[in-house]
Every structure is written in C-alpha cells, then in structure tokens.
Amino acid sequence: MDFLSLAMNTAKSLGADYADIRIQRSSTEMIFLRNLSLKNTSLNEIYGYGIRVFKNGAWGFAHNNVFTEDAINKTVKKALVIAKESGRVKYGNGLTLAHERGYIDSYKTPFNLDPFDVPLSEKVEMMMGTNKTMLSFAEIKRAVFMLECRKDEKLFASTLGSRLDLQTLYIEPTITATAVTETDSQSRTFSQGGQARGWEWVQSLNLADKAVQISEEAIMKVHAGSLGAEERKTLLLDPNHMALTMHESVGHPTELDRVLGWEADFAGISFATPEKIGNFQYGSKIVNFVANNKLEGGLATAGYDDEGVPNQKWYIIKDGILQEYGNTRATAPIIGLEMSRGCNRATNYFDFPINRIPNLYLEPGKELLTPQELIADTDNGIYIEGRGSFSIDQHRVNFQFGGDMFWEIKNGKKVRPLKKILYKSNNPEFWNSVDAICDDRSFQTFGVTNCGKGQPGQRGRMTHGGSLARFRNIRVGGSQ
Amino acid sequence: MITRQEMQKAADFIRNHVKADDFNFSIGGAEELFTRFAQNGITQHIAGDKINVNLNVSFENKTGEASSNNLKEDALKHLIKTAESMAKLNQPDPEFVASEPAHDLPDVDNFSRKTADLKVEKIVDDILKCVKNAEGKNAKLSGISEKRIQNSFLTTKNGFEGFDQSTSFAHSMTMKREGVETKVSRSVKDHSKFNLDELIGQLNSQFGSLKNPVQIETGKIPVILRPAAVLNWLFYLIWTYDRRTADEGHTPFTDQIGKQFFGKDFTFRSRLDDPDLEASKFDNGGIPAENIDWIENGVIKNMSADRYYARQNNLKALRPYNIIVEGGETSEAEMMRIVKRGVIVNNFWYIRPVDRKTGEWTGLTRDGVLYFEDGKIQKSLTNFRWNEILHKATKRILALGPVVQQEYYAKIPTLLIDDFNFIDVTTF
Ligand SMILES: [Zn+2]
Numbered sequence: 001m002d003f004l005s006l007a008m009n010t011a012k013s014l015g016a017d018y019a020d021i022r023i024q025r026s027s028t029e030m031i032f033l034r035n036l037s038l039k040n041t042s043l044n045e046i047y048g049y050g051i052r053v054f055k056n057g058a059w060g061f062a063h064n065n066v067f068t069e070d071a072i073n074k075t076v077k078k079a080l081v082i083a084k085e086s087g088r089v090k091y092g093n094g095l096t097l098a099h100e101r102g103y104i105d106s107y108k109t110p111f112n113l114d115p116f117d118v119p120l121s122e123k124v125e126m127m128m129g130t131n132k133t134m135l136s137f138a139e140i141k142r143a144v145f146m147l148e149c150r151k152d153e154k155l156f157a158s159t160l161g162s163r164l165d166l167q168t169l170y171i172e173p174t175i176t177a178t179a180v181t182e183t184d185s186q187s188r189t190f191s192q193g194g195q196a197r198g199w200e201w202v203q204s205l206n207l208a209d210k211a212v213q214i215s216e217e218a219i220m221k222v223h224a225g226s227l228g229a230e231e232r233k234t235l236l237l238d239p240n241h242m243a244l245t246m247h248e249s250v251g252h253p254t255e256l257d258r259v260l261g262w263e264a265d266f267a268g269i270s271f272a273t274p275e276k277i278g279n280f281q282y283g284s285k286i287v288n289f290v291a292n293n294k295l296e297g298g299l300a301t302a303g304y305d306d307e308g309v310p311n312q313k314w315y316i317i318k319d320g321i322l323q324e325y326g327n328t329r330a331t332a333p334i335i336g337l338e339m340s341r342g343c344n345r346a347t348n349y350f351d352f353p354i355n356r357i358p359n360l361y362l363e364p365g366k367e368l369l370t371p372q373e374l375i376a377d378t379d380n381g382i383y384i385e386g387r388g389s390f391s392i393d394q395h396r397v398n399f400q401f402g403g404d405m406f407w408e409i410k411n412g413k414k415v416r417p418l419k420k421i422l423y424k425s426n427n428p429e430f431w432n433s434v435d436a437i438c439d440d441r442s443f444q445t446f447g448v449t450n451c452g453k454g455q456p457g458q459r460g461r462m463t464h465g466g467s468l469a470r471f472r473n474i475r476v477g478g479s480q
Numbered sequence: 481m482i483t484r485q486e487m488q489k490a491a492d493f494i495r496n497h498v499k500a501d502d503f504n505f506s507i508g509g510a511e512e513l514f515t516r517f518a519q520n521g522i523t524q525h526i527a528g529d530k531i532n533v534n535l536n537v538s539f540e541n542k543t544g545e546a547s548s549n550n551l552k553e554d555a556l557k558h559l560i561k562t563a564e565s566m567a568k569l570n571q572p573d574p575e576f577v578a579s580e581p582a583h584d585l586p587d588v589d590n591f592s593r594k595t596a597d598l599k600v601e602k603i604v605d606d607i608l609k610c611v612k613n614a615e616g617k618n619a620k621l622s623g624i625s626e627k628r629i630q631n632s633f634l635t636t637k638n639g640f641e642g643f644d645q646s647t648s649f650a651h652s653m654t655m656k657r658e659g660v661e662t663k664v665s666r667s668v669k670d671h672s673k674f675n676l677d678e679l680i681g682q683l684n685s686q687f688g689s690l691k692n693p694v695q696i697e698t699g700k701i702p703v704i705l706r707p708a709a710v711l712n713w714l715f716y717l718i719w720t721y722d723r724r725t726a727d728e729g730h731t732p733f734t735d736q737i738g739k740q741f742f743g744k745d746f747t748f749r750s751r752l753d754d755p756d757l758e759a760s761k762f763d764n765g766g767i768p769a770e771n772i773d774w775i776e777n778g779v780i781k782n783m784s785a786d787r788y789y790a791r792q793n794n795l796k797a798l799r800p801y802n803i804i805v806e807g808g809e810t811s812e813a814e815m816m817r818i819v820k821r822g823v824i825v826n827n828f829w830y831i832r833p834v835d836r837k838t839g840e841w842t843g844l845t846r847d848g849v850l851y852f853e854d855g856k857i858q859k860s861l862t863n864f865r866w867n868e869i870l871h872k873a874t875k876r877i878l879a880l881g882p883v884v885q886q887e888y889y890a891k892i893p894t895l896l897i898d899d900f901n902f903i904d905v906t907t908f
Contacts, residue, residue, distance in 0.1 A: 037575040042536075042545035043562050050528075058521075063528035065549050075528075082515075082525045085604045089611055091521025121569040128571060141728060178730065185730040185837045262518040264622035265654040265663060268829075271907075330523075352524050391830040391842045391865070398865060398906035400842055402834065420835055422842075424865070424904055455624040456514055456526075479834045480869060 003049070003072055004157035010076045011053055012159055016083075018054040018097060019076070020158035022306060024349035029116065029149045033127045035135065035142060041120070048349040052307075053079040057094015058086035059330075063350040098332040098340045100309055102161030107303025109169040110296070111198025115149040118199050123147060126207070133211040134177040139219050142178035142187070143211075147171075148194070148449070154306075162308040170194040170299055170461070172449055173202055177215040179222040186419055188218035189386060189404055193243065193447035194461060195297050217405055217417070224406075224417040227382075230477035234381030234409075235423060236374065236470050241403050243446035243464035244387045246362060249427055250282070250289055251464070253396035254316050255343070256327035257355035260334055267453050268394025271427060272322055274335050280322040283431030288363035289317040291326055293342060298359035299447045299461040300345070306353035309342035316360065320432070326358045347458040354454045361445065361465035365437035371468040374438055376412040382421060382476055383407040383414060389422065398426045402479075423476040433474060438467035481529045482509035482551070484643055487633040490533070490551045495635075497557065500537035500564055502637045504579045506764060507551070508532040509631040515603050518622040520611045527600070537563045541576035544568070575788045579636035580766030588769070590646035590758045592670035596629050598649065603627065606651070606676055613680050614655050617687065623653030623665075632760070640766040646758055648888045649674055654847070655687050659908060660860070662686040662826060662848040665708070667888040669758050686826060690848045693860040695905050702822030703900035704815050707884050707892040708847070710805065712828040713870060714748070714892075716841060718800055720833070721774070723783035723793075732839035732871060733780065742778040743874035747806035749773050757802045758889050767797045774800065778874065807893025808880030813855070815879050815896040821853040822896075823861060834867055842867045844906065865904035873897050 004021055011019030025047040032040035048065035053076065060083025064075045087094070127145040134143035149171050156164040172194035178187040190210040195201055237245065252258060253270040261269050272280070283289075293300050293311035304310055307329055315323045327337065328344035346353040375383070386404025393399070406418040425433075445465035453460055487507045494505045509531050516524040534547040537560075544566025546559045603625045614621035628648045635641045651674065652665030664683045668674045705713075726733035733741065750772045752759045762768050765787050773781045782798055790797035812824070831843035842865065849861040874897075881894030 038543060038570060038573045039575075040545065041543060041566055041570050042547065043566065044547045046549040048549060059523070059525055061524070061526045063526070063530075065531070078527055082513075082527050082600060085600050086515075086522035086525045088604050089517060089520075089522045089608050091519060091523055095521075095523075119569060120566055121571075124569070124571050142730070180729040183837075260519065261620060261622060261656065262523055264518060264620075264656055264661065265624065265652055269656075350526075350528055350530055352526050354524075389832050389834050389842065391832045391844065393844045393863060393865075393906045393908075394829055394846060395906070395908055397908070398844070398863075398904060400865060400867075400904070422834060422867075426906070455516055456512075456626070480838060480840050480867065 003067060004155060004163065006069060007051055007072050007076055008157050008159050010073050014076065014080050016053045016055055016080060016159065018159050019052060020156065020307060021049055021051045022349060023049040023155040025153045026348055027116065027151045031123060031127060031147045033131055033145045036128060036131055046348060050349050051075050051079045053083045054097065055080060055083040056087045057090055057096065058083050060086060061352045095330045096333045097329040099338055100160060100329060100340065102158065103304065103308060103310065104163045105303065106165040108167045109196045111169060113199035115171050115199045116151060130175055130207050130211045133208060134215045137215045137219060139179045139181065139222065140177045140215050141180040144176040146174045156308055158308050160308065164304050164308060166303050168196060168302050170196045170447065170449065171199065171202055172447065173205070173207065175207060175211055175214065177218040179218040181222055184222050186218060186222040188214040188221060190214050194299055194449040195447050196299055196301060197297050220417045221405060221419045224419045226418055226420040226478035227476065228478060230475050232473045233476045234378055234470060234472055235474050235476065236378060236381055236383040236409065236468060238385045238468055239444040239466045240386050240446050241384050242362065242466045242469060243448065244390055245401060246360060246464050247357065247448055248390060248392045249396060249399060249430060250316065251357035251360050253427065254325045255355045255357060256325040256331040256335065259325060260331060263453070266455050268396070271395045271397050276322050277324065278321065281320050281432060282317050282322045282428050283320045284434045285320045286365060286437055287317060287320045287431050287434050288315065289360060290363055291316050291341070291358040291360050293358045295359040295463060297445060298463040299449065300356065300359045300463065305342040305344045306346045307344045309340045309344065312342055314341060326355065328355045331355055345460060347460065351458050354458065356460045357451065357462045359463040362437065362469065364440035364443045364467045367439065369436060369438045371438055371442050374436055374468055374470060375409060375414065378409050378470065379411060381409040382418070383409055396427060400424045420479040421476065422479055423474050425474050430471065433471045434469055435472050436470040440467065442467045481511040481629060482507070482531055482631060484631070484633065486551065487631070490556060491635045493553060493556050494535065494560065497560055498537060500539055500567060502538045502579050504536040504636050506534045506632070506634040511629045513600060513603065513627040514624060515607060516624040517607055517611065519620045520614060522607065533559065535559050535563045537567050538576060539567050541572045542567045542570045543573055543576060544570055577787045577791060579638045580640040582639040582641065583766065583768045585642055585761045585768050586752045586770065588752055588759050588761055590644060590669060590760065592647045595627065595647035595649050595669065595671040598627050598671050609676065610653055610680060617657065619655045619657040619687070621653055621655050623651070626650040634762060634764070634766055636766055642762040642766065644761045646760065648758065651679065653683060655683055659693055660687065660690045662690055669888045673756070686848055689850060689857060690860045693862045695862045696851065698864065698902045698905060700899040700901055702819040702896065702898050704812060704822060704824040705895045705897060706824065706826050707886045707894055708827040709825050710895055711803065711886050711890050711892045712831060714803055714805065716831050717870060720836060721783055723785040723795060724789045726783060731836055733783065737780050737783065739780060740778050741780050742775050742871050743877045744778040745877040745880060746775055746778050746874040748775040749804045750800050750802050751804055754804065756885050757891065759801050763799055769801050772798055803890040805883065805892050807883035810879035810881055810896070812881065812894060816852045817855040818878055818896060819898070824850040824852060838869060839871050840867060840869045862908055863906045864902040865906065866900060866902050868901045873900065
C-alpha cells in the first residue's frame with residue numbers, strides 16, 4: 001500500500017474525525033556573493049511528512065522523515081495522542097472544519113528553464129559579473145548578490161479522499177550596492193522579490209544594466225539631502241514599495257486567524273474585526289484589493305492550499321469597503337462561513353499549516369493614466385521607490401515606512417534625489433487618502449518570501465502588486 | 481532522537497568518502513513539542529524529531545555546501561557528491577578560511593534531565609491552569625509552551641570535533657480583555673527552575689495594573705523599560721554589532737572600538753559560568769565559546785567577527801552566545817521617585833532600523849504602558865511609537881534594577897532612561 005493510503009487508513013481506523021498527510025520535498029539553492037567573496041553556495045534538501053489528525057474538535061500534528069510503514073503508523077498515533085491532549089483545553093466547544101470535498105488533481109508552476117538545471121558555474125559567473133560592475137564605481141564599497149531558488153514537491157491526501165500532486169518553484173535574485181562616504185553609508189537594491197517563474201525570467205531582467213543603475217543611484221543617494229521636520233505632503237508610491245505597505249496594512253489585518261486572536265501572543269491581532277465586513281471604509285472608492293491565488297507567477301499559487309482547498313480569487317476590499325478575509329477550514333466557520341478561501345499554508349513538511357496572506361494586489365485604476373502623467377499632475381510631493389524601514393503595530397493600525405529611493409517632485413517634475421525619508425500613517429487614513437492609481441499598463445507584481453508568522457515561526461510567501469498610486473496629505477519628513 | 485554514536489558513525493563515513501581538500505561536517509538533531517493555545521483553547525499541537533545534516537567542502541579555495549535531513553549512507557553519499565560538484569563548479573573564494581583544528585572545549589552543561597523528561601500531559605495540565613486563571617478574569621489567553629532537546633555535533637578535516645546537548649523550555653502567554661492586553665514569557669534550560677505560579681502572578685499583576693488606557697501627548701519623557709523590552713532592543717543592537725561592518729563604515733560604531741561610546745552604566749557580556757544560562761560550547765565554524773566582555777561601562781571592548789575577518793585583522797572570532805546585561809539595585813518603586821513623571825513599558829514591538837549609519841531605530845511599545853507621576857502609577861496609556869538612537873539612550877540611563885532571568889540565554893535588568901523619544905501614538 002502506498003504511504004498516503006496507509007496513513008489515511010490508519011487514521012480512520014484509530015478513530016480520527018479527519019486527517020491529512022503531506023509528503024514534502026523542499027530543495028533550496030542559495031548563492032550569496034559579497035564583494036566577490038562567495039559567502040554561501042549551498043543546496044539544501046529536506047524530505048519528510050507531516051500528519052494532521054482532527055479529533056473531537058482539536059488538532060494534533062506529528063512529523064517524521066522515516067518512510068516505513070511502521071514509522072507512518074507511529075506518526076499517525078503520535079498525532080492522535082496529542083490531538084486528544086489538545087481536546088483537554090478545547091477552543092470554545094471545539095473547532096469545526098468548513099465543508100470541503102476530495103480532489104484528485106495535480107499542479108505544476110509553469111516554466112521553461114528549471115533553475116536547478118542551470119549549472120552553478122553559469123549562475124556564479126553572472127553574479128560575479130554583476131558584482132564587478134557595482135564595485136567598478138569608486139564609492140560603492142559593498143556589492144551584494146543573493147540568489148535563492150526553491151522547489152517544493154508535495155503529495156497530499158486527506159480522509160475526504162483527496163490525492164494531490166503539487167509542484168511549485170520560485171526564484172529570487174536580489175542585488176544591492178552600498179555607497180560609503182566619510183560620514184554616511186546608503187544602499188540601493190534591485191529586487192522584484194521572488195517570482196514563481198523559470199530561469200528565463202532571470203535572463204529577462206537585464207541585471208547587468210540594473211547593477212549600473214542601482215550603483216549610480218546609491219551614489220546619488222549617499223550625497224543627497226533629506227527633508228526637515230514632518231509635514232503633510234503628497235506621496236507617490238511605486239508598486240515595489242506598495243507591495244510592502246499592502247502586505248503589512250491590508251494583508252496581515254485581513255488574515256482571519258489574526259482577526260480571531262489566534263496570533264495574539266506573537267504576530268498580533270487586527271483592527272479589521274468582523275462587524276466591519278461590508279461597511280468599513282478601508283480605502284477610498286477607487287481602492288480595490290483582490291486576493292488571487294491563481295495569479296500567474298504568484299508565490300501563493302499552488303493549485304491547492306495545504307489542507308486541500310482549491311486556489312481561488314475574491315475581493316478583500318471592493319470600492320474601498322472591507323469585503324472578506326483570507327481564511328482556512330478551521331477559522332472560516334467561526335464567523336459563520338461555510339467554505340474556506342484556501343489560505344492554509346505550511347513552509348516545510350514539519351510545519352503545521354497556518355492562515356496566510358493570499359496573493360494580494362491593488363487593482364489598477366480604471367481610467368487611463370501613466371506614471372509620467374501622474375508625476376506631471378503632482379505639484380509638490382515625494383516619490384518613493386522600493387522597500388526600506390518598516391514598522392507597524394500589532395493591531396495593524398499605526399505604521400511608519402521608509403523606502404529604498406526617494407525623489408522630490410515639484411511642479412510635475414522629479415527635481416532631486418533624497419535620503420532618510422520616513423512617513424507615518426495609520427489605518428484607515430492611509431488607503432482613504434488614495435486619489436489616483438495608474439492603469440494596468442504599469443501594473444507590476446512583487447513576491448514576498450520572508451513573511452514571518454506563527455509560533456514556532458514559519459517563513460511564508462505570497463505575491464503583491466499594483467500600479468503607481470498617489471496618496472494625499474501624509475505625514476512625511478527626514479529621520480534624525 | 482539521534483544519538484552521539486549515530487552522529488559519530490556518519491562522521492566516520494564522511495571522513496572516509498570525502499575527496500575534497502577540506503571539509504566541515506555538522507549534524508543538528510532536535511526533539512520538539514509545541515503546544516499552542518489561543519482564546520483559551522489549544523489551536524495547534526506539534527510533535528516530532530528534526531535533523532539537519534550539513535557538509536561544507538572545498539577544493540583549494542573553491543567551496544560548496546549541501547545539507548539534508550537524512551543520515552542514511554545513500555543520503556550521505558549524495559550529500560558528498562552535491563557539495564563536491566558545487567565546489568568544483570564554483571569560483572575561488574578570496575575570503576576562504578581552512579577548517580578549524582582540534583580545540584579544547586569549555587566544560588559547560590547545557591542539558592537538563594528534568595526538561596528532557598517533561599511529558600505532554602504535564603504541559604497541557606499547566607496550560608489548563610493558566611486558562612482557568614484567565615477565565616476567572618473573563619479574559620482570553622493565547623500563547624505557547626515549547627519543549628526542546630537538541631544535539632549538535634561538528635567535525636572538520638583538520639581535526640575539530642565537538643558535541644553538545646542542550647534543553648530548553650519556554651512558556652509565553654498574552655491575556656486580553658477588551659482594551660487591555662499584556663504578556664509574560666519565560667524560558668529556562670532546566671524545567672525544575674520554571675515557576676509557573678510566579679509567572680501567572682506576574683501576568684495577573686501586569687493585567688491588573690492596566691485599565692482603560694488613555695492617550696497622552698508624545699514627546700521626550702523618562703521611561704522605565706522592563707527586562708523584556710530591554711532584551712528586545714538588545715537583539716537589534718547585536719544584529720548590527722559587527723566589527724567588519726563597523727570598520728567598513730556602515731554603522732555608528734566605525735572607529736569607536738575601545739572608546740566610551742555607550743553610557744557608563746551600560747555593561748554587556750557573554751558568560752560560560754552562569755549555571756542558569758545556556759552557553760553553546762562551539763559555533764558552527766568550530767570556535768569554542770569563551771567569556772566575552774562586549775561593552776564594559778560603556779566602552780566598546782569587543783565586537784562580533786567571523787573567522788575570516790578575525791584572522792585577517794588579528795582579532796578573535798567572536799559571537800554572542802548568551803546575553804548578560806549588568807544590573808543595579810534600584811527597585812521600580814525607587815525609580816518612580818527619581819524622576820517627577822514617566823512611563824513604564826512592558827515590551828517593545830516591531831523594532832526596525834531607520835538609519836543604520838546613525839544607529840536610529842523605530843519601534844512601538846507593547847503589552848501595556850503605564851504613566852507614573854510623583855512616585856505613583858496614575859493611569860494606563862495607549863501604545864507609542866518611538867524613534868531613538870539607542871546607543872545614545874544608554875547615556876541617559878538614570879538607574880538600573882536587579883537582573884532577572886528573562887530567557888534561558890539572557891539575564892537582564894530593568895532600566896530607567898531619561899528623555900526617551902516617543903514620537904507617535906496608536907489607537908489602543
Ligand atoms: Zn508578513
């Protein structure tokens with residue numbers, strides 16, 4: 001008998017109300033290059049399985065890396081024993097699971113060139129070339145290239161009869177140039193985050209050109225001025241920067257487990273409580289946030305989540321109003337929902353799946369508008385590119401963000417670079433201040449691969465996106 | 481879980497089959513139990529053993545590294561093949577350092593039988609006790625109990641061999657009712673030194689002191705930072721406290737080694753001989769742990785350095801393996817009389833660098849903020865955001881409390897700091 005069937009049969013025979021097994025092989029190649037020194041060139045492969053057992057409204061989860069019938073049976077039993085222990089301190093009258101059916105299906109990230117088939121020598125050579133380009137600028141003292149390629153191969157089975165074969169892949173190249181003077185050190189990064197695409201995507205990025213651009217901008221930045229005390233100003237935020245702001249201020253507060261207080265001890269809770277669904281003005285009327293786990297290239301796109309719920313597309317915020325959350329089979333019923341949106345994901349085989357942010361993006365503006373036109377339409381503002389300092393409270397209300405590159409806009413033109421810029425805002429003021437969003441011609445996506453959440457901590461991934469957007473009357477100034 | 485004998489056997493296999501000029505082979509084994517609860521019920525329960533097998537090889541100065549979670553001979557053969565073929569395809573590393581030779585390792589005991597023998601039934605009993613306490617206050621409790629046993633083994637081509645076994649138990653809980661939420665957490669290496677009743681008492685005391693939080697104006701104000709807050713900040717100090725990044729001009733510590741850079745009351749050490757604290761015997765490169773004075777009376781004595789940078793600059797390769805901040809004798813009640821008014825902060829949250837060069841950081845308060853005036857607590861406050869150059873804040877330390885064991889790797893005092901820079905408030 002195959003291990004999937006064995007585990008499910010054992011779980012049923014021992015009296016589990018529900019059980020699933022996820023056999024997962026995760027391969028990660030990391031190459032970390034700093035000033036032509038290879039700080040890390042490694043391939044990590046971990047392979048094992050995790051078994052969830054649901055009994056009397058409580059969970060137990062056990063994992064193992066030994067693939068024998070005996071080990072499978074023991075692991076099922078261990079999960080059941082601790083599920084029964086969990087049942088001694090029940091959540092309410094016990095958890096219930098949203099309705100779902102079994103699926104027999106497979107999914108594979110579409111790509112042409114498997115990054116694991118590209119010879120290491122070719123990758124290192126490309127990275128060295130980029131590093132040398134950056135270091136050829138006299139004031140660039142640190143050049144970093146970090147490349148991560150990850151592949152997850154999963155076989156999933158549940159007592160609902162599901163049999164899933166899911167293979168996902170992503171690549172994340174990041175290059176950073178740091179310029180140093182007598183008194184300051186400032187860096188500039190090129191990254192589109194991780195993308196679920198093949199090596200052909202990396203080849204299309206023109207990293208050699210990007211290395212020149214970020215080196216020049218890092219030097220510009222280290223010599224740039226800053227702003228004085230905080231003032232209310234207009235902000236233009238590029239999609240790369242907004243990927244982070246939406247992650248923190250829309251993605252996390254609309255995870256149903258946070259809303260319910262399941263993360264209260266660590267990641268925090270959420271101001272976006274259930275009575276706000278359908279009536280809370282989260283953003284201005286042109287603000288629409290779409291959750292889309294079918295997004296091509298999206299890091300949460302996997303066919304199904306890690307409890308066998310199909311990937312879906314829905315609105316989190318529609319015409320500015322909070323519509324729905326991302327949720328899981330155990331959280332959805334608590335607010336009266338019948339079905340899960342399929343946001344339960346785990347990082348490695350030994351991780352218990354938790355409520356994760358889906359692929360989530362700001363819908364492009366419906367009226368034709370290019371970034372050039374939006375800049376031209378702005379009298380006095382700050383244009384922010386890329387990700388920098390970010391901090392948000394544990395209810396996801398008050399936040400402060402920096403960025404990677406800043407430009408002052410006067411009379412419709414970028415007039416000078418700036419550094420050390422911070423803005424402060426809060427929910428719901430921030431997304432309600434949006435008065436213009438560029439159209440879909442400039443829509444871009446950015447993958448987040450290091451979303452820390454859970455106890456024990458897991459590293460989650462998802463994709464965000466948008467087009468250049470304008471925010472009015474935001475508190476912005478220079479740092480100390 | 482994996483035994484030392486099994487680790488040794490795998491090491492012998494590696495030694496006999498590696499063709500590379502040099503290697504560094506490590507195995508980490510762990511047996512873990514995580515019992516997580518939220519809203520007065522257990523929501524997640526994880527049990528299992530983990531293993532991490534790592535091989536780093538080099539041909540001259542070309543390196544390759546492979547890791548897996550499998551110790552079978554076939555898997556080890558695959559590990560060697562992967563690491564060696566990566567090294568052959570790689571380019572030379574100008575900062576390559578040969579593996580460590582044999583070293584005498586410090587005589588430290590990081591293992592507790594009491595922790596290792598802890599049963600899931602006892603952990604759940606204790607969680608039930610905590611939940612009952614919260615229910616008695618009409619409050620909701622969320623948190624986690626974590627039990628860990630770890631084995632680590634390292635051997636190198638050049639003769640290093642080390643084995644360490646450690647245990648830890650951690651318990652944290654956040655209690656919430658309407659607008660009041662607060663948290664306590666503690667971790668120990670020896671479970672018999674974990675006092676649940678005392679921790680519940682601390683939780684109830686913090687919870688009881690917080691009522692209907694109100695906003696006050698932001699600005700510079702004296703602050704009493706309780707140990708959890710101080711430790712949270714220290715993680716971020718340690719993150720940037722590196723000799724090379726300082727020498728290369730990226731941090732505020734450039735050219736400050738040996739100088740009075742922090743406040744004179746600020747002393748930070750790592751110690752092998754504190755029986756309560758874990759001190760892992762060697763790091764992943766095979767450098768044995770030793771007593772280290774990082775900052776003494778505000779003077780920068782040592783900074784972290786990796787093996788390459790240490791060798792290059794005639795320094796010792798160092799890393800913080802535990803955290804001891806020297807305390808004083810001032811009680812919190814006495815601190816409240818040293819300044820006219822101020823705030824008490826239980827913990828910080830979401831600390832991030834604002835400017836790495838100046839050493840400015842941002843963060844928020846968490847788990848309850850209290851306002852005191854004329855020696856007495858007057859009211860609870862909503863949370864603040866702060867932007868502060870933290871090393872400069874140590875120059876404004878007015879008093880230090882006695883050290884307490886906050887984690888199995890940290891002993892930390894309460895600090896009274898003048899003029900802490902609160903710049904914004906949040907709504908709760
Ligand atoms: Zn996140």
